[in-house]
Amino acid sequence: MKNYIQGKQLGCWVAVNCVAFYELNISDADADAYFMMTCYYDEESDAPVYVPFFQDQAEVKRAYAKQFIKYLKECQSKICLPVTKRPDIEYWGTDLQVIVIALEMEKELQKHLQELKSLASKNSETDLLKFLKKFLVKQKRNIKYLEYQHSYQKELERLTAEESTSEEPVEASGRGLTSEGKTASPPSL
Numbered sequence: 001m002k003n004y005i006q007g008k009q010l011g012c013w014v015a016v017n018c019v020a021f022y023e024l025n026i027s028d029a030d031a032d033a034y035f036m037m038t039c040y041y042d043e044e045s046d047a048p049v050y051v052p053f054f055q056d057q058a059e060v061k062r063a064y065a066k067q068f069i070k071y072l073k074e075c076q077s078k079i080c081l082p083v084t085k086r087p088d089i090e091y092w093g094t095d096l097q098v099i100v101i102a103l104e105m106e107k108e109l110q111k112h113l114q115e116l117k118s119l120a121s122k123n124s125e126t127d128l129l130k131f132l133k134k135f136l137v138k139q140k141r142n143i144k145y146l147e148y149q150h151s152y153q154k155e156l157e158r159l160t161a162e163e164s165t166s167e168e169p170v171e172a173s174g175r176g177l178t179s180e181g182k183t184a185s186p187p188s189l
Contacts, residue, residue, distance in 0.1 A: 012125055013077040015116040016068055020079075022109050023065035034058040034102070048095050050149045054102065057142070064135065071131055096153040103146040110139050 034054045072079050113136055120128040 020068035
């Protein structure tokens with residue numbers, strides 16, 4: 001078995017380790033991007049609609065990492081998670097920026113999964129291909145959800161900007177509109 005793993009399949013096991021690490025990196029309690037994103041909102045009433053998705057993903061990614069590690073153990077492969085720099089984000093910014101960060105992380109994970117699928121296919125790793133199938137489907141769903149949230153947040157920010165711009169001339173001139181829609185004069189002192 002060792003010679004088999006040390007041959008052309010070694011690339012697959014390295015890639016599985018990489019995916020397991022990435023899943024852990026997204027969900028690790030110390031640097032969990034999703035966990036940190038959910039903690040960014042103090043009160044649930046102020047939290048945007050995507051926060052429950054982030055809360056769910058923090059748990060799901062950890063579970064997925066465990067499944068990849070379990071898969072490595074079952075195949076008697078060495079578990080050697082790579083060391084990389086974790087995301088260093090102190091200020092998450094606007095809702096749109098948070099969604100963009102999450103979308104980038106999910107797309108990066110999708111890239112790792114696709115690379116692993118290509119290697120597994122190239123090396124005729126049918127068990128690994130079956131194992132990967134559910135992760136790829138769920139990953140695609142996550143990306144679609146975040147892309148939807150991204151366009152929703154962009155539209156929300158655009159509408160908010162339009163609203164504030166349409167209010168600025170009234171505030172700047174000190175004049176408002178009368179009930180008839182005519183410009184009102186400022187009160188005289």
